Amino acid sequence: MAITKETQIGKIEVVGKYKSVQVRTDTVVMEDSEELSRKYHRHVLEPGTLDSDENLVATDISGEAAEVQAVCNGVWTDAVKLAWKNKLIADKG
Amino acid sequence: MSYIGKQPRKAALTSSDIEDGIITAAKIEDGAVVAAEIASNAVTTAKINADAVTAAKIADNAVVTAGINADAVDGTKIADNAINSEHYTDGSIDTAHIAADQITNAKIADDQIDSEHYVDGSIDTAHIADDAITSAKLGTGDMTFPNGNLVFGTSAKGVYLGVTSATAANLLNDYEEGTFTPSFSNGNGFDSISYAAQRGVYTKIGRIVNVRIQIELGANVSKNGNRIIVDGLPFTSSNAVPGGGLNWSYVNAKVINSTSTNIPNLWVASNSSAVNWYKTNGSNFTGNDISGSTTNLDVYINGTYQTDA
Numbered sequence: 001m002a003i004t005k006e007t008q009i010g011k012i013e014v015v016g017k018y019k020s021v022q023v024r025t026d027t028v029v030m031e032d033s034e035e036l037s038r039k040y041h042r043h044v045l046e047p048g049t050l051d052s053d054e055n056l057v058a059t060d061i062s063g064e065a066a067e068v069q070a071v072c073n074g075v076w077t078d079a080v081k082l083a084w085k086n087k088l089i090a091d092k093g
Numbered sequence: 094m095s096y097i098g099k100q101p102r103k104a105a106l107t108s109s110d111i112e113d114g115i116i117t118a119a120k121i122e123d124g125a126v127v128a129a130e131i132a133s134n135a136v137t138t139a140k141i142n143a144d145a146v147t148a149a150k151i152a153d154n155a156v157v158t159a160g161i162n163a164d165a166v167d168g169t170k171i172a173d174n175a176i177n178s179e180h181y182t183d184g185s186i187d188t189a190h191i192a193a194d195q196i197t198n199a200k201i202a203d204d205q206i207d208s209e210h211y212v213d214g215s216i217d218t219a220h221i222a223d224d225a226i227t228s229a230k231l232g233t234g235d236m237t238f239p240n241g242n243l244v245f246g247t248s249a250k251g252v253y254l255g256v257t258s259a260t261a262a263n264l265l266n267d268y269e270e271g272t273f274t275p276s277f278s279n280g281n282g283f284d285s286i287s288y289a290a291q292r293g294v295y296t297k298i299g300r301i302v303n304v305r306i307q308i309e310l311g312a313n314v315s316k317n318g319n320r321i322i323v324d325g326l327p328f329t330s331s332n333a334v335p336g337g338g339l340n341w342s343y344v345n346a347k348v349i350n351s352t353s354t355n356i357p358n359l360w361v362a363s364n365s366s367a368v369n370w371y372k373t374n375g376s377n378f379t380g381n382d383i384s385g386s387t388t389n390l391d392v393y394i395n396g397t398y399q400t401d402a
Contacts, residue, residue: 016329016332041271042272042328043273043325044326044327044328046329078141089367092320
């Protein structure tokens with residue numbers, strides 16, 4: 001009878017025209033093969049942020065799981081990044 | 094002594110004295126042959142004409158189980174409808190006496206099977222045909238799960254509430270609870286950010302997300318003149334609807350006694366996972382608007398916003 005805890009990428013969702021990547025990380029506690037509990041933690045990845053000169057600084061995804069990185073790199077095309085940059089500039093008001 | 098006719102024999106007749114076919118049934122008086130005059134095993138099946146033994150010739154209780162050879166009674170010897178429930182004892186027909194697939198629907202009368210006729214657990218899914226359970230077979234009242242939850246076999250399936258047909262606007266097919274980590278966006282109001290607390294919990298019901306946030310800055314966080322932005326909402330806000338606001342639950346004196354007359358409005362733009370701080374006149378609420386040191390700047394935010402799914 002062994003109790004283990006592990007984290008899994010529970011969901012990767014690409015939403016919106018700026019291809020935000022929603023990531024749900026599941027923390028699962030198991031006793032042998034039986035799941036005792038599952039907790040969710042979420043974060044959202046967007047293509048980048050603006051620096052003081054209104055240049056887009058790409059979001060650092062090096063710490064993300066490989067599957068998350070693959071999705072981000074797949075959907076964040078140059079066109080998406082440019083559109084996102086223009087939205088951030090517009091949001092600055 | 095003289096005789097009229099044939100002189101009687103002095104010796105007893107034997108079968109060799111009787112010609113074949115000479116004794117017919119017409120020559121035997123009723124009741125003349127009794128069981129005591131028939132030798133044991135003298136009557137064999139060869140001596141009984143077909144159809145000669147009828148039910149009228151068998152006394153009540155004359156045929157007992159010991160008098161019937163094993164397998165002597167088969168289906169061809171039982172007349173249609175000859176066996177009723179009064180002909181077998183309770184419990185005499187068990188599953189060992191019923192061939193596989195012998196009981197078909199045609200042999201079960203309407204309404205004959207009630208819940209008392211099957212044991213708990215005996216009907217599993219393998220015994221229920223596809224589509225055999227329809228809504229017509231469910232009661233008209235409420236449905237109760239005695240000790241369990243309703244679990245769908247496929248994700249993103251739900252319940253149409255308040256309607257009697259599948260209407261997309263009535264479908265509730267998503268619910269989720271969890272945590273997230275809110276943060277101040279580096280460079281937007283603050284630099285060199287450290288935290289004393291970062292806590293976020295969410296509940297998503299359909300397309301509505303409810304969040305509760307606490308962020309407390311640590312020591313030595315510097316301020317700048319850019320708008321303060323809280324990042325890290327758990328879902329991206331809707332593209333289809335305008336952005337919306339969140340609410341303050343608590344802010345400490347560093348915000349209350351800021352350079353702004355009022356505490357800032359909290360705005361979640363469309364297509365965003367960030368909370369932007371604005372003064373009530375619409376201009377940016379920046380880090381420089383915070384009163385004094387940023388150490389232990391403590392904010393609690395709650396509210397709802399909308400997603401596209």
